[in-house]
Amino acid sequence: MFDSLKSKLKGLGKSASKLDSEKIYEETPKKKDKIIEEEPPDEEEELHADEVDVPDEDLDDDAFFEKLENDYLEERAKESGSTYTPIKTTPSNPAKSEKPQPKKEEKAKVAPKVDDSAEKKRAAAEEKERLAAKKKAEEEAAAEEKRLAKAAEKEKSSAKKKAKEDAEAEKKRLAASAEEERLAAKKKAKEDAEAAERERLAAQKRAEEEAAAEKKRVAAEMAALEAEKARPAKEKEKPAAEPKKPEAVEEKPISRKEWLKRNKQNPAETREKKVYPAGEMVGDSGKRIKDDPLDDLLDELEVILLESDVAYPVVQDIILGVRDNLINKKYGRQYTLEEVVETAVKESVRRVLKINEFDFDRWFEEQPKPVVIMFVGINGTGKTTTIAKIAKRLLDHERSVVLAACDTFRAGAIEQLSIHADRLNVKIVKHQQDADPSAVAYDAIEHAKSKRKDAVLIDTAGRMQTNNNLIDEMKKIARISKPALKVFVGDALAGNDAIEQAKVFDAAIGIDAIVLTKIDTDAKGGAALSIAHTIGKPIAFVSNGQEYKDLQVFDSNWMLERLFEE
């Protein structure tokens, strides 16, 4: 009777096991409750649920169910850690058991038990279904999770890809902009270079034109020079040796009264209005200055100035200016008119001299080196001696000097300068007599440049201001050597002549400074005042002897005292 049931159970597999379990639950309700409260079997357990052992076929039905129950209980006891006590109600096998076989009625009582387990079987099936549904839900959740992860991964990789693409696009854009900038800079540099080149070519063209014009001028001058040299020696020396009185100097001195008379007739034409104040002596109160006593005093001062070698026009200008300033003014009662007039004249002379002071040493230090200085003047004024004195002064200031013997005209001039060069132990650049003086100056400057010398002092031939050929030669030397300073050397004894000489040389090459020589002779130095007043150029030095040390910086106070000393 149990064969069919057994086979059914065998076919059911797990269901049979569950069915048996339900029977056990019914018989041990406590256990059942406990099992229900327990966690559902894990997935692994579920997967192997079908692998539950089916009791041996040779067991009888009771033994079979008993074994099933015991197996279950043992398993549960293992899981819960409690003690397992097997149930023993039936012998395991009639063949093996010695217990008597149950009666047919007893066995019939078991049959309804199988019917009860159908319900449990259904419940087990439902549980299986639930578990299957749960498993499915879990699988779906896992699948969803996997899908989401995959989607996230995809999104992440596409975002990464986009970022990479964006970065590459930005890189390309920056590279393009840099290239654009580079090309623009290149274009600008090219344009600048082209403009600079155009400017350079224009400057070069201008320089070439100027050089050609200069060459032409020099050729003409050389031809003139050759013509001058070709003239018979006598003819050549005569006009140069005979000083010609300048027109202005030739003007006969006139008396102050005569000057005043002329001045009254046409004041605007005859004089330039200048103000010569008498300081604090003259004002709005005190004694009034009248014509006659003033003119008498001015006459006396006029004589003093003329005796000091001040040129007559210069004296007139100063005296008349003082008169204009004092006439009809009032002076303090504590002064005499003599004091007032003398002070006014001295003030006006000091002003003329003062504005013409020149600090040679300071000027020299400020110049780019080599400093080229050219000396000009008429014959015998002391140019060569002055050059030697200035060379000595520069050497004393630890400056190096080159002498240029550009007086190739006078026999002995080169020798004279050579002697100074030897004494001072300085370099002299010289050519043969009659050589082109401009070439000598050029060579001396080149030498100074190559040897890093500080100064080039150019000596020139003495010439009368009336000798046009020699004046032109002097202009050529100045053009070629481009001196930083052109010094007019004037003789203090020259008096009125010195004014005319200074005027001509200034007009020819532009005089920058004056050296007044032979001040140690009985000359009072009026020439300094005359030259300074006439051409308005500063007096750098006065020479007062023939030794190298006899060179003084011009001092207006010293000169003023000298002019008016008794």
Ligand SMILES: Nc1nc2c(ncn2[C@@H]2O[C@H](COP(=O)(O)OP(=O)(O)OP(=O)(O)O)[C@@H](O)[C@H]2O)c(=O)[nH]1
């Ligand atoms: N007493 C005196 N004599 C001077 C002074 N300066 C120059 N001499 C003299 O004047 C003379 C002419 O001087 P130079 O230096 O040869 O004159 P220069 O201007 O070169 O003359 P040239 O070569 O003819 O142009 C020489 O005997 C000098 O000694 C000076 O300050 N006082």
